[in-house]
Amino acid sequence: MDMICFEDxxxxxxKENMVLDHLSFSIKEGEQVGLIGANGAGKSTLMKAMLGLxxxxxxxxxxxxxxxxxxxxxxxxxxxxxxxxxxNQMFMPTVFEDMIFGPVNYGMSREEAEERVExxxxxxxxxxxxxxxxYKLSGGEKRMAAIAxxxxxxxxxxxxxEPSTALDPRNRRRLIEVLNELPxxxxxxTHDLDLVLETCDRVLxxxxxxxxxxxxxGEILRDKELLxxxxxxxxxxxxxxxxxxxxxT
Amino acid sequence: xxxxxxxxxxxxxxxxxAAMDSPIHRLAPLAKLLVTVAYIFVTVSFSKYDxxxxxxxxxxxxxxxxxxxxxxxxxxxxxRIVLPLVCAVGIFNPFFDRGIVMTLGxxxxxxxxxxxxxxxxxxxxxxxxxxxxxxxxxxxxxCHALRQLHVPKILTSLLLLTWRYVSLLLEQVxxxxxxxxxxxxxxxxxxxxxxxxxxxxLILRSMDRAAALYESMELRGFHGDFYYAGQKxxxxxxxxxxxxxxGLFILMRAYxxxxxxxxxxx
Ligand SMILES: Nc1ncnc2c1ncn2[C@@H]1O[C@H](COP(=O)(O)OP(=O)(O)OP(=O)(O)O)[C@@H](O)[C@H]1O
Ligand SMILES: [Mg+2]
Numbered sequence: 412m413d414m415i416c417f418e419d420x421x422x423x424x425x426k427e428n429m430v431l432d433h434l435s436f437s438i439k440e441g442e443q444v445g446l447i448g449a450n451g452a453g454k455s456t457l458m459k460a461m462l463g464l465x466x467x468x469x470x471x472x473x474x475x476x477x478x479x480x481x482x483x484x485x486x487x488x489x490x491x492x493x494x495x496x497x498x499n500q501m502f503m504p505t506v507f508e509d510m511i512f513g514p515v516n517y518g519m520s521r522e523e524a525e526e527r528v529e530x531x532x533x534x535x536x537x538x539x540x541x542x543x544x545x546y547k548l549s550g551g552e553k554r555m556a557a558i559a560x561x562x563x564x565x566x567x568x569x570x571x572x573e574p575s576t577a578l579d580p581r582n583r584r585r586l587i588e589v590l591n592e593l594p595x596x597x598x599x600x601t602h603d604l605d606l607v608l609e610t611c612d613r614v615l616x617x618x619x620x621x622x623x624x625x626x627x628x629g630e631i632l633r634d635k636e637l638l639x640x641x642x643x644x645x646x647x648x649x650x651x652x653x654x655x656x657x658x659x660t
Numbered sequence: 661x662x663x664x665x666x667x668x669x670x671x672x673x674x675x676x677x678a679a680m681d682s683p684i685h686r687l688a689p690l691a692k693l694l695v696t697v698a699y700i701f702v703t704v705s706f707s708k709y710d711x712x713x714x715x716x717x718x719x720x721x722x723x724x725x726x727x728x729x730x731x732x733x734x735x736x737x738x739x740r741i742v743l744p745l746v747c748a749v750g751i752f753n754p755f756f757d758r759g760i761v762m763t764l765g766x767x768x769x770x771x772x773x774x775x776x777x778x779x780x781x782x783x784x785x786x787x788x789x790x791x792x793x794x795x796x797x798x799x800x801x802x803c804h805a806l807r808q809l810h811v812p813k814i815l816t817s818l819l820l821l822t823w824r825y826v827s828l829l830l831e832q833v834x835x836x837x838x839x840x841x842x843x844x845x846x847x848x849x850x851x852x853x854x855x856x857x858x859x860x861x862l863i864l865r866s867m868d869r870a871a872a873l874y875e876s877m878e879l880r881g882f883h884g885d886f887y888y889a890g891q892k893x894x895x896x897x898x899x900x901x902x903x904x905x906x907g908l909f910i911l912m913r914a915y916x917x918x919x920x921x922x923x924x925x926x
Contacts, residue, residue: 464875487879499872502824504675504798516881521891546672564880 432620445607448617491566604646750779800889813884
């Protein structure tokens with residue numbers, strides 16, 4: 412069954428400037444999809460559309476329900492959304508309170524929610540952040556905590572907007588492991604193509620509001636010509652990059 | 661650290677105060693809210709010449725600060741900006757109300773002086789009590805308690821969001837002044853020529869962030885109810901706290917306790 416289905420979706424912030432241009436595609440339940448595209452391609456906008464945060468033309472279905480005001484609550488419960496900017500994601504005083512916010516709002520008892528939060532923090536290796544104040548976290552800590560707040564909700568599908576930015580190599584690795592252990596449907600918008608290779612089976616390449624390519628991650632991310640045509644580059648691990656050190660000259 | 665950043669830190673520090681642990685922090689927010697409201701109500705209702713009767717009302721804030729382990733100093737420090745205003749409220753009374761109501765030895769004291777002092781005490785006491793509530797109860801808990809009292813969602817949401825947005829606005833100001841000064845070394849304040857764009861940017865940015873934050877709350881199931889803040893139940897201790905204090909307030913109002921105590925020794 413389709414988890415996410417776009418039918419001829421069109422959107423523009425300002426007239427003339429199409430950001431989503433007659434988009435149609437679908438993502439099956441349990442699929443792991445990477446959403447790639449140059450800066451300004453429309454990745455974040457596409458995610459916002461799915462949650463009803465912008466009003467578009469066309470139809471979007473999430474888990475069989477059309478995205479429209481009377482279904483917003485159900486759709487937003489189904490899809491967890493990690494925002495591109497963690498500062499906008501966290502609004503409670505401490506990490507713990509932020510994490511408990513979602514589950515409790517969706518009707519879970521306090522005790523259960525606390526247990527789940529603990530478990531999620533442990534899985535992310537973040538137990539030391541539990542009682543820290545949000546505004547005192549470092550950039551990467553905030554990022555990890557923001558991802559944890561969404562994981563704690565255990566949504567059926569996850570939309571992640573640049574989950575790996577600001578993470579140090581070890582936290583990035585941990586994120587990849589957590590993502591791979593999580594069987595839920597995922598759509599990951601990112602410029603970290605190596606992360607896509609490690610976590611996704613399928614890739615959607617967005618350019619100028621249109622789907623420029625849709626296929627197996629291994630194929631698309633190996634296609635140097637295709638990537639370059641859309642202002643992207645091969646993932647580092649496939650490029651066989653030989654870095655020329657400045658100090659060697 | 662610039663001024664705005666300081667202000668911001670102070671607001672954020674309020675959250676930290678509320679997150680501390682003490683017998684008062686552990687009480688149900690509803691009990692604390694009702695006691696505070698009763699306190700303010702009773703304090704304000706003292707007549708304007710009843711300074712001695714009013715004096716005993718200081719018992720509640722003093723006990724409260726002791727039990728909550730928050731130094732009274734914090735309260736006066738944080739409220740240093742509003743305190744002078746509160747103190748100034750009755751400043752003209754001595755000029756208008758010159759009737760002598762009391763003589764202490766050879767000094768005669770006019771009604772205006774007494775009423776000025778009474779007003780000042782009322783103001784300071786009420787501020788101390790309100791601050792005690794805010795310093796021991798998070799904004800979410802207060803909103804939750806208000807919801808329990810069936811205050812409309814729209815009002816509680818407004819309260820919560822105002823609280824959040826004030827810090828958000830200050831944060832934006834602080835970020836923007838910082839970036840401004842990094843690229844305008846040696847300037848004091850912000851040059852007049854930049855005021856327009858600065859203000860415009862500030863409003864746009866704060867609105868954007870406010871909307872994004874609200875969206876983020878909605879995405880996680882917020883619909884104006886504060887379920888997540890309701891873990892502190894009305895325990896026996898909370899009931900006791902509430903009943904005893906409200907009972908005491910009524911006693912303090914009905915009888916002039918200092919006078920009665922005084923007369924015992926005369
Ligand atoms: N609030 C807005 N108002 C007007 N235009 C906007 C707004 N937000 C984004 N845009 C424009 O819409 C286009 C798509 O933006 P979007 O944020 O979806 O890009 P993106 O693919 O997420 O880019 P990035 O990789 O940089 O995050 C961009 O050209 C951007 O300038
Ligand atoms: Mg984006």
